[in-house]
Amino acid sequence: MYETVIGLEVHVELLTSRKIFCSCSNSFGDGINTNCCEICTGLPGAVPVFNEECLEPAIKAGLVLGCRINEVTRFDRKNYFYPDLPKGYQISQLYVPLAVDGSVELKGRTVHIREIHMEDDAAKLMYEDGKTIVDYNRCGVPLAEIVTMPDLTCAEEVVEFLEIIRKDLRAAGVTDGKLEQGSMRVDVNLSVRKPGDPLGTRTEIKNLSSFKAVSKAIEQERNRQIGLIEQGLPVMQQTLGFNEQTYEISVKRTKENSNDYKYFPDPDIPPITVSREMVEAFRRKIPELPSVREKRLVSEYGLRPEDSATLVRSCDLADLFEASSKISRLPAVTLNLILSSIPSEGRLPSPEDLAFVAGLADSGKISSGMAKTILHETTVNGTDPRRYVEEQGFMMITDEDQIRSAVLKVLEDPSNGKAVEDLRNGKDKVLGYLLGKVMRELKGRADPVLARKVLCDNVLQKSDE
Ligand code: ADP
Ligand code: MG
Ligand code: ZN
Numbered sequence: 001m002y003e004t005v006i007g008l009e010v011h012v013e014l015l016t017s018r019k020i021f022c023s024c025s026n027s028f029g030d031g032i033n034t035n036c037c038e039i040c041t042g043l044p045g046a047v048p049v050f051n052e053e054c055l056e057p058a059i060k061a062g063l064v065l066g067c068r069i070n071e072v073t074r075f076d077r078k079n080y081f082y083p084d085l086p087k088g089y090q091i092s093q094l095y096v097p098l099a100v101d102g103s104v105e106l107k108g109r110t111v112h113i114r115e116i117h118m119e120d121d122a123a124k125l126m127y128e129d130g131k132t133i134v135d136y137n138r139c140g141v142p143l144a145e146i147v148t149m150p151d152l153t154c155a156e157e158v159v160e161f162l163e164i165i166r167k168d169l170r171a172a173g174v175t176d177g178k179l180e181q182g183s184m185r186v187d188v189n190l191s192v193r194k195p196g197d198p199l200g201t202r203t204e205i206k207n208l209s210s211f212k213a214v215s216k217a218i219e220q221e222r223n224r225q226i227g228l229i230e231q232g233l234p235v236m237q238q239t240l241g242f243n244e245q246t247y248e249i250s251v252k253r254t255k256e257n258s259n260d261y262k263y264f265p266d267p268d269i270p271p272i273t274v275s276r277e278m279v280e281a282f283r284r285k286i287p288e289l290p291s292v293r294e295k296r297l298v299s300e301y302g303l304r305p306e307d308s309a310t311l312v313r314s315c316d317l318a319d320l321f322e323a324s325s326k327i328s329r330l331p332a333v334t335l336n337l338i339l340s341s342i343p344s345e346g347r348l349p350s351p352e353d354l355a356f357v358a359g360l361a362d363s364g365k366i367s368s369g370m371a372k373t374i375l376h377e378t379t380v381n382g383t384d385p386r387r388y389v390e391e392q393g394f395m396m397i398t399d400e401d402q403i404r405s406a407v408l409k410v411l412e413d414p415s416n417g418k419a420v421e422d423l424r425n426g427k428d429k430v431l432g433y434l435l436g437k438v439m440r441e442l443k444g445r446a447d448p449v450l451a452r453k454v455l456c457d458n459v460l461q462k463s464d465e
Pocket of ligand 3: 019023024035036037039040041
């Protein structure tokens with residue numbers, strides 16, 4: 001049996017208006033090579049200047065992931081050649097990264113964050129009809145690279161980790177986290193070992209851009225390494241590519257170490273001082289994180305974790321839930337109404353209006369169908385639910401006699417003869433049809449459970465006669 005050991009390097013694009021070392025626009029989807037200048041395309045003699053706007057999202061990333069923020073941080077050159085890197089080096093941070101020593105709590109494990117550093121993105125290469133197109137718009141887009149310790153042990157944990165940081169970083173305004181646009185890209189470092197053995201040799205699978213690809217790549221690479229070991233072959237420290245269509249792993253290069261990059265402090269960019277006041281000011285601007293809120297809704301309102309997660313996915317819904325539940329003190333009913341009775345086409349109801357409807361629903365005065373109708377009126381047509389209920393006499397009819405007379409009327413109506421006959425012969429499918437007729441008689445206000453019972457009772461009675 002083998003254990004899998006995984007450490008991640010996650011690149012997130014920072015939400016800024018400009019690139020990291022020049023004043024080109026940092027926006028996605030503009031025409032190819034329209035957002036470039038001599039700095040981000042690395043022309044000789046051009047001098048990069050650090051865009052301080054990057055500090056806010058980058059420092060927030062550190063705070064969100066529980067890191068300590070260094071008081072002075074520096075940029076270093078990482079030298080290598082690739083067609084997507086026109087200046088021949090990446091400006092990154094090796095010696096004094098912005099943030100260090102963080103952690104993220106999963107359900108069953110703590111993942112330690114070794115560091116978060118800032119760096120510039122490379123160009124985007126696109127392969128078409130045997131040609132390579134280089135889009136330099138992405139050159140110089142500010143990135144935060146999040147490096148974890150090798151604390152993860154399987155694909156499920158990795159995806160859980162990525163989902164948590166994606167939600168929290170988005171909520172804090174660090175990144176838009178759009179995997180499909182490359183705003184979040186994952187490198188998976190993976191090794192296997194027998195329990196108790198020292199760490200095995202790892203490989204690095206670069207640039208995965210969906211959680212599915214991450215899972216598949218982990219599964220494949222784990223099996224590949226175990227296969228090698230079982231055959232008595234060594235696992236080589238390599239950088240791998242993963243084809244997200246065919247799920248094939250390919251060797252890109254046999255892994256370099258950091259000394260292959262001849263890192264040195266970038267002489268163009270002075271060290272950056274990060275004042276404690278600045279850090280605290282950014283900390284105050286971070287809202288309650290989704291991961292924290294999910295747990296709080298569970299403990300404070302007794303929600304199931306999956307319902308809490310559904311609510312928190314939309315900040316507006318979670319806010320509405322909390323505000324309305326505080327008024328009505330009916331969190332379970334409120335949750336139900338939010339998840340099943342608010343029409344998608346309208347606005348959200350106010351917390352007070354929702355609390356009013358929750359109160360009616362809880363007291364049994366209205367059915368869930370009526371709750372839905374009232375909320376539809378309120379959110380789509382802007383009607384005050386109190387007035388609407390009053391005007392419509394919109395209270396559930398629970399008087400059995402009143403329901404019975406409607407049932408009898410329906411049963412005796414000759415146009416329903418066939419349906420009644422079918423029901424008597426045990427064709428339950430027509431029950432809904434007849435129940436609908438009864439409801440129409442009572443303008444949709446009959447207690448649906450009672451109406452069903454009275455209808456069934458009467459049909460059976462008649463057939464006994
Ligand atoms: P490098 O400096 O060569 O990039 P690092 O030590 O920075 O290597 O590690 C890069 C990533 O690889 C980190 O996420 C780390 O957790 C992970 N890692 C390191 N050693 C192993 C290993 N033996 N197995 C799996 N992951 C590892
Ligand atoms: Mg590294
Ligand atoms: Zn530029």
